[in-house]
Each structure stands twice: as structure tokens, then as C-alpha cells.
Amino acid sequence: MVSSKDVAKHAGVSQTTVSRVLNTPELVKPKTVEKVMKAIEDLNYIPNDIARSLVQKKTGIITLISGPLHNPFFVDTTTAIVNYVNARGYKVNVYFGTEDNLHSIYNAVLETKADAIILSSMLYQDDLFFTLEKLGIPFIMFNRKHQENRHFVEIDNVQAGYLAANHILSLGHQSLCWIGGPHQMSTFFGRYHGFEKALKDHEIEAKSVPAFFTNTNKEDIEKAFEELLKLDRRPTAICAATDAIAIEILNLCLERGFQVPRDFNVIGIDNVELSKHHSIALTTVGITSEENLGFLAIEKLFEVMEKKSTCIQQTESVKLFPRNTTCKNELI
DNA sequence: CCATCTAAATGTGGGTCTGG
DNA sequence: CCAGACCCACATTTAGATGG
Structure with a gap:
């Protein structure tokens, strides 16, 4: 050397x-x-970049703990984050967190000595939060929130769930259902809560509306969908907690010869790029900003690193994006 | 006194040497 | 055999040394 x-x-x-x-x-x-x-x-x-890091007491590395890329939301955010970080002259370490590999990732992340961490894979109750605060590493969560209510950029999940359900109900669907992820993630918790609220406003008993809380992998969504098909009163509309789930549902419908929106209305949340694609044209709910949530979060993280701000608590408002997967219920 | 250069200190983790 | 001292990899920075 x-x-x-x-x-x-x-x-x-x-x-x-x-x-x-x-x-x-x-x-x-x-x-x-x-x-x-x-x-x-x-x-x-x-x-030698490693030697440089040693003496400068910073690595120039931003660690991103993203959700898995089979969820197009994380394709959008990872792209935005990596581009932004590189443009600022930093490097990115990317990890993909899933529901069950989080803790092994955490160890590797802490050993890497990143200058800052941006993550979407953290549970509502998670010790990593306190570890990072204790270590004084700048960090921010996007699309997730910790019970301590600090260092996050999120969408208004309750409003999102509400708007989705409200849209479906306003179209005259009496029989609808919910497919979402596990509730130890703030995102899913909030979105379902909003969904319930809309039901209440339309004087529908939340308990009477089928809801599936599943892991977000393909197999588990398919299992939930199969359950749904066995219901006595088959729903005419499916509210999915994310666009990723919604797109998976669309696929399952097509596989079985159903037509959307004729046989099922489907609505998602997140407004990912893929949903805008004309071959999909998914009705969804997303932030009003042009930039995606990853971009907004990484911008904020740099503010924290530059000590322009100390604590980020940002909730973005959302709106409905009506497209082709929802329509008026013809039975009324 | 300025332009130009350099010795020494610095960080971490792991290896080797020393004395008891 | 072990604790502790000391050295190494490397690039950057600080404070200070040269030469004119």
C-alpha cells in the first residue's frame, strides 16, 4: 500500500x-x-479514507436503515436520500430492515461509526432510540415515530387513514375492509386509527368491519387476501395501509380474474411513484409536498448535523390522489 | 514579517515487548 | 502467564521553524 x-x-x-x-x-x-x-x-x-476518518473524528458516512425495496415507498426514499447525501459530499451505508432482522442490523450500524443515521425501521418502543440519544449521534426517523416523540418526519397517518376510508365511504361502499401491518409500527397504528375514525363519522361500527393486521411480505398479504375472500359478506372495497400492500392486492385480484375497480375498489397510502404509473393508476393518499418523505427527512438531518436545529418533530399533511382503482359503488 | 515548509500530536484497535 | 507499556497503520491539523 x-x-x-x-x-x-x-x-x-x-x-x-x-x-x-x-x-x-x-x-x-x-x-x-x-x-x-x-x-x-x-x-x-x-x-486512505479510513485514515482520514481517524484523524478528522468523522467518517463522512450517513447510515440509512431503510425498509425493504420490494416496497416501492423505500425505492423512492432511498433514491432521494442517497442522491442528496452524495451531493453533499457524504457517503451512504444502506441497510434493509425487515420485521425480524432489526437487532442484528443495529449492532452493525453502531459499529460503523456513522456521522449521522436516518432510519425508517424502528419500532414504537425501541431501545435503539435511547442508545442513539445517549451516544449523541444525530439521527432522524422518517415514516416512523418513537414513543418519545422526537426526531421524526412523518406523514399525518391518522389523517391519511381517515381520508382513505372517507373516500371509499363517500363513493357509497357499505362493505369495506382494512389490510395493514403490525401495530408496533407507529405508521400502521396511526393509519388504522384514522380509518376507524372515518367509520365512526359515517356511523359504522368499527368492530363490524373486517381488518387484517399482517406482516407486509408477499406471502402474508396473500394469506390475508384469501381470508378476505372467505368472508360471508365480501367487501367491495379494500383499504390498504400502504401503496405497497395495495399494489400487491391489485396483483392478487388480477391473478384470480377479478377486475379493479369493478369487483374490488382498492386504495393505498403513500402515493409512491409506481402508483402514478398509468398501468397501475392507484388511488391513494400522500403528502402535498412535491418531494418525498425521505428527502424531507434527510434535509432535516443535515440541519441537525449543522446544529441549525436540535430536535425535529414534523408531521406532513396529506391529501387524496383519486385515480383508477376506485369508483362509485353502482349498487346504490 | 511573510511565504513556505515541517515536527509532532491525534484518533482506534490490535499487535508485540517488558517486568514481575 | 498476565497486566501494562508501547508501537503500528495513516492523513490532517496545529503550532512552530526556516529562509529571504
């Missing part, structure tokens, strides 16, 4: 001068710069 020391020896200068040539060349005599640059070329020297 060629180090700056070797370059210094080859160029006949001190190691310090090599460093200055690379970092502050305006402070070095042009002739010396030339000498050092030639030595760098001769020896194929490449600065």
Missing part, C-alpha cells in the same frame, strides 16, 4: 506537504505542488 509517507519520500518533501498539496494547494509553492503531483502519479497514490 502506497501512503502519503511514500509520496513524501519520493518527492523529497515532508508528509505534511503532501497533505497540503491535496487539500490546500494554494498554500504550497507551485513548483512543490508539481513535484508532489508527479510523485503521486508515479506511485499511483490514492488517499
Whole structure:
């Protein structure tokens, strides 16, 4: 391995001068710069980023703990976050959290010594929250919230669930159902809560409305869908807690020869890019901002790192995006 | 006194040497 | 055999040394 020391020896200068040539060349005599640059070329020297991190006491790494990419929401946010972080001259370490691998990921994340952490995979009650606060590592959650109610950027989940259900009910659907994820995630908890609220406003007993709380992988959603098909009174509309679930439902419907929205209305939440695709055109609920939630969160994280703000608590309002997977119920 | 350069300190984790 | 001292990898930064 060629180090700056070797370059210094080859160029006949001190190691310090090599460093200055690379970092502050305006402070070095042009002739010396030339000498050092030639030595760098001769020896194929490449600065060691790990050594740099050591002395600078920062790694230049932002760790992202994303949800799995089979959920298109995380495709959108990961893209936005990685692009933003790179544009700011930082590097990104990406981990994909699922419902059951979180704690092994946490260990690896802490050992990496990132300058800051942005994550969407944290439970409503999670010790990692306190660990990060104790360590003083800047961090932010997007699309998730911890019970301590700090360091998050989220959408108004209750409003989102409400708008989704309200849209379906306003279209005249009497029989609807809910398919969502586990409630130790704030997102699912909030969205279902909003869903229930809309039912109440339409004078429907929440208990009478079927609700499936499943893991968000393909197999479990399919199981929930099968259960749904066995119901005595088959719903005409399905409210999914996320676009990812909704798109999976669309697929399951098509596989079985059902038509959407003729046989089933389907609505999601998140307004992911994929939902806008004309071959899908999913009716959904999403933030009013042009940027996605990942972008909004990483922007905020940099504010925290630059000490412009200390604590982020941001809830984005949402609106309905009506598309082709919902329509008026013809039975009324 | 300024332009230009350098010695030494710095961080972490792991290896080696020392003395008891 | 073990605790503790000390050294190493490396690039950057600080404070200070040269030369003119």
C-alpha cells in the first residue's frame, strides 16, 4: 500500500506537504505542488479514507436503515436520500430492515461509526432510540415515530387513514375492509386509527368491519387476501395501509380474474411513484409536498448535523390522489 | 514579517515487548 | 502467564521553524 509517507519520500518533501498539496494547494509553492503531483502519479497514490476518518473524528458516512425495496415507498426514499447525501459530499451505508432482522442490523450500524443515521425501521418502543440519544449521534426517523416523540418526519397517518376510508365511504361502499401491518409500527397504528375514525363519522361500527393486521411480505398479504375472500359478506372495497400492500392486492385480484375497480375498489397510502404509473393508476393518499418523505427527512438531518436545529418533530399533511382503482359503488 | 515548509500530536484497535 | 507499556497503520491539523 502506497501512503502519503511514500509520496513524501519520493518527492523529497515532508508528509505534511503532501497533505497540503491535496487539500490546500494554494498554500504550497507551485513548483512543490508539481513535484508532489508527479510523485503521486508515479506511485499511483490514492488517499486512505479510513485514515482520514481517524484523524478528522468523522467518517463522512450517513447510515440509512431503510425498509425493504420490494416496497416501492423505500425505492423512492432511498433514491432521494442517497442522491442528496452524495451531493453533499457524504457517503451512504444502506441497510434493509425487515420485521425480524432489526437487532442484528443495529449492532452493525453502531459499529460503523456513522456521522449521522436516518432510519425508517424502528419500532414504537425501541431501545435503539435511547442508545442513539445517549451516544449523541444525530439521527432522524422518517415514516416512523418513537414513543418519545422526537426526531421524526412523518406523514399525518391518522389523517391519511381517515381520508382513505372517507373516500371509499363517500363513493357509497357499505362493505369495506382494512389490510395493514403490525401495530408496533407507529405508521400502521396511526393509519388504522384514522380509518376507524372515518367509520365512526359515517356511523359504522368499527368492530363490524373486517381488518387484517399482517406482516407486509408477499406471502402474508396473500394469506390475508384469501381470508378476505372467505368472508360471508365480501367487501367491495379494500383499504390498504400502504401503496405497497395495495399494489400487491391489485396483483392478487388480477391473478384470480377479478377486475379493479369493478369487483374490488382498492386504495393505498403513500402515493409512491409506481402508483402514478398509468398501468397501475392507484388511488391513494400522500403528502402535498412535491418531494418525498425521505428527502424531507434527510434535509432535516443535515440541519441537525449543522446544529441549525436540535430536535425535529414534523408531521406532513396529506391529501387524496383519486385515480383508477376506485369508483362509485353502482349498487346504490 | 511573510511565504513556505515541517515536527509532532491525534484518533482506534490490535499487535508485540517488558517486568514481575 | 498476565497486566501494562508501547508501537503500528495513516492523513490532517496545529503550532512552530526556516529562509529571504
